[in-house]
Amino acid sequence: MDDPSLPEDIYREVLADLSKVNRVTLAYRPTLKFLENALAGRKSFKLLDVGFGQGDMLREIADWAEARGIKATLVGVDLNPRSEAAARLATPAAMPITYRTGDYADLIGDRWDFVISSLVAHHMTREELVLFLRFMESEAKIGWFINDLHRHGLSYLGYPVLAKLARWHEIVRQDGQTSIARSYRAEEWQAILAEAGVTGACIERFFPFRLCVSQTR
Numbered sequence: 001m002d003d004p005s006l007p008e009d010i011y012r013e014v015l016a017d018l019s020k021v022n023r024v025t026l027a028y029r030p031t032l033k034f035l036e037n038a039l040a041g042r043k044s045f046k047l048l049d050v051g052f053g054q055g056d057m058l059r060e061i062a063d064w065a066e067a068r069g070i071k072a073t074l075v076g077v078d079l080n081p082r083s084e085a086a087a088r089l090a091t092p093a094a095m096p097i098t099y100r101t102g103d104y105a106d107l108i109g110d111r112w113d114f115v116i117s118s119l120v121a122h123h124m125t126r127e128e129l130v131l132f133l134r135f136m137e138s139e140a141k142i143g144w145f146i147n148d149l150h151r152h153g154l155s156y157l158g159y160p161v162l163a164k165l166a167r168w169h170e171i172v173r174q175d176g177q178t179s180i181a182r183s184y185r186a187e188e189w190q191a192i193l194a195e196a197g198v199t200g201a202c203i204e205r206f207f208p209f210r211l212c213v214s215q216t217r
């Protein structure tokens, strides 16, 4: 899906299907649960979502915060300029979300309450991931949350069947399986966290096949 030669309409279709995968696989729940706990009653926050894709996680957070009377300032940054266009199209204008095109690393110094990501960590090289962890450690005042996949034989074999039954785009089916193969297990995350010099982070599994890594101060 990151192939720059992919036509704009196909990219949009792929992102729309990816947001369906996120909903069917209960992907929003771990991030919302983290925010609920980390906010500890605070009534406003400023959050950066790295690699927002179609922006569906940010829309979920916007709805979640509004339903609780919490003021959310939500910013997404994504390297791919086509993500910004697709996310804007899918987002009601009244939602408190700003989409930016670029690299998260250029946002040093902006200081966020939270930095989050979903399905981004396994796309990074190990070196990039270590730098990302250090960025979140220094830039997120209240905490950070990585929502990612749990590498598991069952999901590797089962996901293509689900994707086929659901008639998700072929790219979503193929990339999804590659993503599962590239993702980590808990002991691997421990080694990556140690390499980044991060202490006190929490590694938690969520049904089905999500492995999330977080830090709360």
Ligand SMILES: C[S@@+](CC[C@H](N)C(=O)[O-])C[C@H]1O[C@@H](n2cnc3c(N)ncnc32)[C@H](O)[C@@H]1O
Residues within 6 Å of the ligand: 018, 019, 022, 050, 051, 052, 053, 054, 057, 077, 078, 079, 080, 083, 102, 103, 104, 105, 117, 118, 119, 120, 123
């Ligand atoms: C698989 S998509 C995930 C989209 C969305 N978060 C979701 O869960 O459906 C990964 C996204 O991360 C973005 N990305 C990767 N590295 C990035 C970086 N350094 N800064 C900003 N975005 C990045 C890519 O452009 C891509 O859109």
